[in-house]
Amino acid sequence: MGRKVTVATCALNQWALDFEGNLNRILQSIRIAKEKKARYRLGPELEICGYGCSDHFYESDTILHSFQVLAKLLESPETTDIVCDVGMPVMHKNVRYNCRVIFLNRKILLIRPKMVMANEGNYRELRWFTPWSRIREVEDFFLPRTIQSITGQVTVPFGDAVLATKDTCLGTEICEELWAPNSPHIDMGLDGVEIITNGSASHHELRKAYLRVDLIKSTTAKNGGIYLLSNMKGCDGDRLYFDGCAMVSVNGDIVAQGSQFSLTDVEVLTATLDLEDVRSYRAQISSRCISASRVRPFHRVRVDFSLSSFDDLDLPTSDPIQWKYHTPEEEISLGPACWLWDYLRRSKQSGFLLPLSGGVDSSAVACVVYSMCTLVCRAVAADNGDVLTEVRGIVQDDTYLPTSPQDLCRRILTTCYMASENSSQDTHDRAKYLAQQIGSYHLTPKIDGAVKAIMSIFQVVTGKVPKFRAHGGSGRENLALQNVQARIRMVIAYLFAQLSLWARGLEGGLLVLGSANVDESLRGYLTKYDCSSADLNPIGGISKTDLRGFIQYSIDKFRLHALQGIMSAPPTAELEPLTDGKVSQTDEDDMGMTYAELSVYGKLRKVLKAGPYSMFCKLLLMWKNRCTPKQVSDKVKHFFRTYSINRHKMTTLTPSYHAESYSPDDNRFDLRPFLYNVAWNWQFRCIDNEVSHLEGNRNTDILEEID
Template sequence: MQSAAPNYITGQGQEVVNVRCRLQLLTTSQDRGPVLHKNVRYNCRVLFLNKKILLIRPKTAMANGGNYRELRWFTPWSKPREVEEHFLPRTIQKITGQETVPFGDAVLATKDTCIGSEICEELWLPNSPHIEMGLDGVEIFTNSSGSHHELRKAHIRVDLVRSATAKNGGIYLLSNLKGCDSDRLYFDGCAMISLNGDLVAQGAQFSLSDVEVLTATLDLEDVRGYRAHISSRCITASRVTSFHRVRVEFSLSSFDDIYTLTSNPIQWKYHSPEEEISLGPACWLWDYLRRSKQSGFLLPLSGGIDSSAAACIVYSMCCLVCEAIDLGNCEVLHDARQIVNDETYTPKSPQEFCKHILTTCYMSTENSSKETNDRAKLLAEQIGSYHLTPNVDTAVKAIVGVFSAVTGKIPQFRAHGGSGRENLALQNVQARIRMVTAYLFAQLSLWARGLPGGLLVLGSANVDESLRGYMTKYDCSSADLNPIGGISKTDLRSFIQYSVAKFQLPALTR
């Protein structure tokens, strides 16, 4: 609490004494999308208040690398500081009572502050819009992001947000998409609020909740005092070209707020890479499962590191579901009941829930070892999955028999005197037969048990195998979902050791 705070004439044209504002950040699905302006499709944020559209702010920089191809769908806004008149569709006019609204690169001027918006990729630019906005007096920046989860990526996001307010001052609110939409990407939330280089609020990076709200109480005078004391910034700001301001008859603060304590800086709590592997893919699997309307997963479990890691991720998902239900999350409970097709069902434990939604399948041949079979069976028992052990020798011999009937040749494994080509071909037949068998059991194993629904097949090819092509085409690399498809073998080994302690799974030490 400041005493004898000085009066300032702010950039908005009114006197403000020690203004404090309560900021609330909602992180859920995106509040941006396509808008046709003069028959050009833009990716936009639509800012509104009390059923009135204040501003349509088009995105100026498209994400067009890696997983993203925004230029395929959208055109970037290339008119800095320019605002045009946008004619609303008649259906929207009936709701808002407006015929036209501002469209372009502008900011909002409320009674007590100035608010600007960035959109996702713009934060990652070398010349991010918040730089010029801040120099022009914008004090609060908002960003609705669609940043997908990658291991160790949270460090980059946090550094970007902190640096955005450290050099230029200001308040930055970053929200992020959560969940997935039938896609291989998972958006992990990780919302945050920053003030003058410090973090004051942190959202959950991984959560099964559809909506999360962050709140912070901050003093706008802290922004003004911080900026005014940086002489070089003041000189630069005096030469900046002004943004068009959309005036808003609204105040984020009141004079009563001067007696409200402000939020203190916090230390960001990062997850270890092992925790990220445990939580990120697990949340992604849950969101995909509930949206797909399927009844669970089928995992070919070989007893090796990769398939065991996939099994642990599903078990972690079961733990998260049970934890959310215990905390009173009715939406998660509803989804769990829909998946198991029982409106009265409540999970008793992660193992009990895992029995309902995960079927593991060790598909043996005459070349399989007892050690891997026992390891897979023990892991299935410890996580609680419904475990099957079909032998696929009959199918393998049938396929090889077709080849022999046509060519008159009988290929042999190297151990039986065959060549390298014969050995590789026979190994690949075994692997591909397992894929076909997995899909058959995924579609019909619940039917055979008298249960409704089908299962999604999980793959277990790690990113090293995918990048090097070190795999059999259409074996474990072919699946509906692959929870470890973006994770290296090194990280998976660390995750296995983490799972031994975290989930009490001694089978992983065998």
């Protein structure tokens, strides 16, 4: 009868410029799709070269090698009798485009360039690519000679077109186009395109999956039709983690869901759908039919191929499912863990070194590594040979078989509690207890000798002996003495990362993990080039509030009871002298604001684009029941003063897993100056004027009540 189609969409863990590995993963996905009887296969955005090539897109080599990979795909017997849709960069008339190349049986059917660029937040696509702006227009693309020799084609269609097979019509979007207010899928659906596909490279952020799923469901609910989403997964070579979530939706329902976090490099999702369900759904919507009768038609590329078979009456179709979301705590447990795994295996290092202070932040990083070990052990137990091979390469033992997360943690994680005379016994014990529970190799070097040696150099040169504030010193002396300790910890961490395995008779080196959270970075509550300076930071884009939720999750999920004491202890840097053996310094007292307040400031500053005056106006309403206008003014001024004074620290932040919409990472996500007029004269004067006006009105109201 010919009305049921089986289609496949993929989540691939591609790697920027890894053309050989990327080719093999693409071929594997096509092979799996065919085994599952699919007649169409969709892959992620720029899957041939990897999405994260950045300025390598400027290089002609990147396009050359992408076409070489395309040639291998065209020649492969794996790609016969299945429509393959792959992503790669293409140069057309000396203009570089981000494209989908769709081919079948050694013939390229269409090269479809991206029309809407992602150019905000983490993305700079307009730096490398030009959007195709000629709506509904197609022209000839002259193929490279190496491709001509394979396909027998000199030119192929290039532009805004759709494919018309014998049984249906298929159109494609590319990532950002789905999110645009005038998405191509709208007019495609009105013009009778029944299957719309999207090859995407969409990164993970906490709680983002809800937006993605709701958007695709609403897309097919309003206009009917089938929508396939493919996505990158894994660490493509930078701060982002692409989180998969391949899916298939039809007429407002999700019928197939891929994993969001997984150590499997190639995941193929298939669904079997009835085209008549699309046609009847659309035909009953009167407003849609009226709009469809007026739409400007797309150029159709005719394809002598059917996605369905004539004998499909007994072929079962995919039923609607309920999307299963991860909680934010689960996302923190899984996303950074998968990101660390990719970085570890691809960097060819032998593990991690973590300065473990006994506080929430470094303990959260330890839990992320433990979660990674849990995922690895689970994959090995499920006979994932690729993961087992990678593990053996990391520990440099061809016979190694991890028996538990603790066993693997012992091999790849070294924790280091660097004690000083200002460290408390409580934090020492908490760090030791957590290390024992997760199984890490734990070190406890003392740093006092190094601190005294550094200070003796200063004393010899200047004849001065700085003192802590508690001993009668000034604020400058107090801060300098704290910073010396913090920076020495960084030096010691890197020393042990390079040589601790050597000292144990083992090969390799370790990656140093940082543990500054997004709120501390925003406030600048860290010492430049201290132990927050590391190779990687898996929690650098996560708020303190979410980290505390993750710690509680780890207590429940992993039975890490050592975390209970860590949760109940006040956050402290432990850089000032103890009082009767107890910590007298706390983070929130030092910062002059709470972590909860910092999250609010961060979202207002970055997400809502609020400067000092706008932030003051918004917080007046948000905090009207807890603060006077003067108190709000003082808080806003204090935040912006400290933020601007410390903004220079953001230029040296350790590369961090991007997880939060208000990350202050200025590498590309938060592009702002690092030299400010920290007095904010004009802005603060505007706030003062409003406070005077509001307080004056308030005093008048009080007088009227007394009268």
